[in-house]
Amino acid sequence: xxxxxxxxxxxxxxxxxxxxxxSVLFKTQGDPLVDKIDAILPQTQCGQCGYPGCKPYATAIxxxxxxINQCPPGGDEGVRKLADLLGREYKPLNAEHGVEKPKSVAVxxxxxxxxxxxxxxxxxxxxIVGAAKQMHTIVGDLCTGCELCxxxxxxxxxxxxxxxxxxxxxxxxxxxxxxxxxPATLPAKEAA
Amino acid sequence: xxxxxxxFNGGVKPDxxxxxxxxxxxxxxxxxxxxxxxxxxxxxxxxxxxxTVGSTVLGGQRIGAPDGNVSxxxxxxxxxxxxxxxxxxxxxxxxxxxxxxxxxxxGLDTAIEREPFDWHAAAPGEIxxxxxxxxxxxxxxxxxxxxxxxxPGKSGHTDTLVINGAECEPFITxxxxxxxxxxxNILRGALIMQRMLAAKQVLVALEDNKPxxxxxxxxxxxxxxxASLEVVVVPTRYPAGGAKQLIRVLTGIEVPHGSRSxxxxxxxxxxxxxxxxxxxxxxxxxxxxxxxxxxxxxERPRNFDVAIGTPISHLFAAAGLKPDxxxxxxxxxxxxxxxxxxxxxxxxxxNCLLASSPTLFAPPEPELPCIRCGECARAxxxxxxxxxxxxxxxxxxxxxxxxxxxxxxxxCGCCAYVCPSHIPLVDYYRYAKSEIWARERDxxxxxxxxxxxxxxxxxxxxxxxxxxxxLAARNAAKPAVKPADGPAPAADVAPAAAEDPKxxxxxxxxxxxxxxxxAVAAKNTDALxxxxxxxxxxxxxxxxxxxxxxxxxAPTE
Ligand code: SF4
Ligand code: SF4
Ligand code: SF4
Ligand code: SF4
Numbered sequence: 188x189x190x191x192x193x194x195x196x197x198x199x200x201x202x203x204x205x206x207x208x209x210s211v212l213f214k215t216q217g218d219p220l221v222d223k224i225d226a227i228l229p230q231t232q233c234g235q236c237g238y239p240g241c242k243p244y245a246t247a248i249x250x251x252x253x254x255i256n257q258c259p260p261g262g263d264e265g266v267r268k269l270a271d272l273l274g275r276e277y278k279p280l281n282a283e284h285g286v287e288k289p290k291s292v293a294v295x296x297x298x299x300x301x302x303x304x305x306x307x308x309x310x311x312x313x314x315i316v317g318a319a320k321q322m323h324t325i326v327g328d329l330c331t332g333c334e335l336c337x338x339x340x341x342x343x344x345x346x347x348x349x350x351x352x353x354x355x356x357x358x359x360x361x362x363x364x365x366x367x368x369x370p371a372t373l374p375a376k377e378a379a
Numbered sequence: 380x381x382x383x384x385x386x387f388n389g390g391v392k393p394d395x396x397x398x399x400x401x402x403x404x405x406x407x408x409x410x411x412x413x414x415x416x417x418x419x420x421x422x423x424x425x426x427x428x429x430x431t432v433g434s435t436v437l438g439g440q441r442i443g444a445p446d447g448n449v450s451x452x453x454x455x456x457x458x459x460x461x462x463x464x465x466x467x468x469x470x471x472x473x474x475x476x477x478x479x480x481x482x483x484x485x486g487l488d489t490a491i492e493r494e495p496f497d498w499h500a501a502a503p504g505e506i507x508x509x510x511x512x513x514x515x516x517x518x519x520x521x522x523x524x525x526x527x528x529x530x531p532g533k534s535g536h537t538d539t540l541v542i543n544g545a546e547c548e549p550f551i552t553x554x555x556x557x558x559x560x561x562x563x564n565i566l567r568g569a570l571i572m573q574r575m576l577a578a579k580q581v582l583v584a585l586e587d588n589k590p591x592x593x594x595x596x597x598x599x600x601x602x603x604x605x606a607s608l609e610v611v612v613v614p615t616r617y618p619a620g621g622a623k624q625l626i627r628v629l630t631g632i633e634v635p636h637g638s639r640s641x642x643x644x645x646x647x648x649x650x651x652x653x654x655x656x657x658x659x660x661x662x663x664x665x666x667x668x669x670x671x672x673x674x675x676x677x678e679r680p681r682n683f684d685v686a687i688g689t690p691i692s693h694l695f696a697a698a699g700l701k702p703d704x705x706x707x708x709x710x711x712x713x714x715x716x717x718x719x720x721x722x723x724x725x726x727x728x729x730n731c732l733l734a735s736s737p738t739l740f741a742p743p744e745p746e747l748p749c750i751r752c753g754e755c756a757r758a759x760x761x762x763x764x765x766x767x768x769x770x771x772x773x774x775x776x777x778x779x780x781x782x783x784x785x786x787x788x789x790x791c792g793c794c795a796y797v798c799p800s801h802i803p804l805v806d807y808y809r810y811a812k813s814e815i816w817a818r819e820r821d822x823x824x825x826x827x828x829x830x831x832x833x834x835x836x837x838x839x840x841x842x843x844x845x846x847x848x849x850l851a852a853r854n855a856a857k858p859a860v861k862p863a864d865g866p867a868p869a870a871d872v873a874p875a876a877a878e879d880p881k882x883x884x885x886x887x888x889x890x891x892x893x894x895x896x897x898a899v900a901a902k903n904t905d906a907l908x909x910x911x912x913x914x915x916x917x918x919x920x921x922x923x924x925x926x927x928x929x930x931x932x933a934p935t936e
Contacts, residue, residue: 225829228825229821229825230824230825230826230828230829230832231828232828232832240832240836241829241832242829242832242833311832311835312828312831312832312835313831313834313835314831329827329828329831331824331828352473352475353475353477354419354469354471354473354475354476354477356817356820357471357472357473357475357813358810358813358814358816358817359472359806359809359810359812359813360810361810362803362806362807362810
């Protein structure tokens with residue numbers, strides 16, 4: 188009788204543990220990985236990676252359909268972070284998808300804008316405001332610099348202007364002389 | 380009565396160098412030909428300009444309105460004309476520019492009529508609003524809006540109000556001179572603060588190297604005859620004037636990582652702030668002037684009472700800047716920041732302007748590797764391990780640096796002062812802190828972009844669905860229309876039969892037009908912040924002007 192009880196109790200324990208482990212395992216394999224990758228991506232939503240936005244690219248990476256070096260706005264640091272998260276080998280940015288550029292924001296030449304709304308439809312983050320046949324303007328704080336609004340503009344009035352430093356965004360410089368050989372080894376640590 | 384003082388760990392005793400600038404009384408500096416008043420001089424939102432180019436202003440007139448509650452107003456120090464509102468170089472290590480109101484004084488110094496304010500009868504909330512609109516911020520250097528700190532919070536009372544006159548940093552003597560000159564008004568300001576905070580006791584603390592100020596304050600305290608107010612002289616040891624350090628010396632309370640002194644019933648203000656509160660409430664005076672020590676490599680080191688917005692060059696001219704000066708510093712030699720631009724204005728945070736020369740401050744010796752001697756940890760008043768912070772900041776390992784409580788570092792410079800390897804430790808901490816802030820900003824921007832992107836996708840999906848539904852409705856309507864459509868004249872043959880399908884047709888067309896209109900009209904103009912709205916309005920304004928300029932040939936499409 189007691190042995191039977193023990194066997195049953197033991198069985199219950201083992202099954203419970205397996206279930207628990209399975210739930211933990213399945214959790215790490217589901218959406219959270221996509222979210223973790225998505226958290227590293229810059230959310231510029233420019234599509235240079237070949238996917239219609241950062242989240243689809245994150246899904247593709249998680250599914251093994253895309254490589255980790257296809258996002259130019261994320262740059263070298265982004266690739267390193269992804270390599271680190273996924274335990275993969277770092278590789279330089281794939282030039283096919285574009286090159287890393289300093290962050291810019293779009294500026295509409297308000298005198299030339301004809302109010303056609305084509306840029307509004309192109310902007311993935313609703314950073315352009317305006318109505319039909321009225322001048323449009325870009326809300327600088329919201330613009331991610333994806334450049335998607337530039338080609339559709341028939342009046343060619345959108346310029347990408349690099350973001351300049353302000354007193355608020357200025358950073359103290361690294362205190363020692365930057366050695367040219369060092370950056371190759373240092374950022375690896377930084378990603379850790 | 381306080382009968383026991385405590386002590387903080389670490390600290391150093393640098394040469395005070397304070398006697399040179401305390402020989403002469405405070406001098407009121409004449410107005411410069413132009414005042415440059417930055418709109419953003421405090422922690423919090425940037426004030427909105429209330430004047431336009433060409434308008435005339437009076438002394439004490441508000442020229443910048445606080446942006447929200449975590450902000451503070453900005454005022455014209457004298458009467459004159461606004462000649463520009465544009466970015467001007469700031470007294471900041473970057474040397475970059477920020478929006479400022481440029482005023483040309485008319486020399487009459489006409490003051491605005493002061494709004495009478497009976498603070499005795501006012502509710503605490505009203506007093507706080509008044510102080511915010513009077514531009515009162517912490518004058519010890521942190522420039523945190525004072526009205527936010529003058530709130531007893533949930534508990535409704537405070538144990539101890541500390542008025543900080545320690546002024547521990549070498550060369551700086553502006554608070555010392557202020558305590559000697561206006562001890563009564565400082566204490567009166569402290570008593571108003573005590574009332575607002577419902578504080579049980581007020582401790583006015585200063586270092587024992589300021590005997591004149593201590594005597595003056597004690598005499599003033601006796602004259603006021605308030606038993607809850609006490610002047611406490613603390614031992615001179617840098618950085619005794621750090622808020623956490625001073626609180627520890629006075630009360631023994633050790634404010635742990637991640638908490639604030641208010642969690643322990645202690646609130647701390649600088650002496651000059653107490654005076655500013657008094658002047659604002661009793662005389663309706665906005666904060667438009669402050670005392671600035673000019674010291675170091677100058678002929679006549681002295682304290683000046685200057686209008687905020689005065690170019691720094693004007694002060695150095697008055698004190699006689701020596702020609703072999705190689706560097707200018709705002710603040711003291713321990714915590715000050717390099718000033719790349721001598722034409723930048725004095726701001727509310729400017730307590731000291733220090734000229735350095737190779738003889739006064741020897742150029743830094745070459746940095747050697749850290750030998751892990753632990754001297755820095757013994758000197759650190761914040762009980763940190765500076766060599767660990769250094770190690771991880773240097774390796775750009777910011778996460779680890781934060782684990783070692785990088786943000787508890789007050790950048791006092793004690794560690795660098797004692798380091799035998801001459802490592803500019805604080806430079807590494809500043810670098811690491813600003814990198815971490817930049818990353819946080821990037822992350823916030825990415826999060827907001829993600830949200831907006833997802834919202835847009837959701838909206839696009841919804842619109843698609845709506846369109847599909849309408850299409851389906853139209854298709855459903857079509858078969859009924861067809862027979863009426865086919866033979867054209869049949870329409871008037873059976874008008875009654877056609878009535879219903881016709882209605883459906885018109886409705887479908889109208890719905891289509893509506894949908895189109897909706898798709899075309901920007902739907903992202905709602906839920907904007909006031910700043911964004913202002914941006915849009917400004918753009919519309921420009922557009923209007925542009926079309927006015929180009930007259931009838933303005934594009935109308
Ligand atoms: S390239 Fe990068 S930023 Fe652009 S959509 Fe792809 S993941 Fe996002
Ligand atoms: S405004 Fe242009 S560049 Fe900026 S986010 Fe929108 S589409 Fe991209
Ligand atoms: S004092 Fe300097 S050398 Fe000594 S442990 Fe600290 S950083 Fe290293
Ligand atoms: S600068 Fe920071 S780490 Fe160095 S002694 Fe001061 S508080 Fe400690």
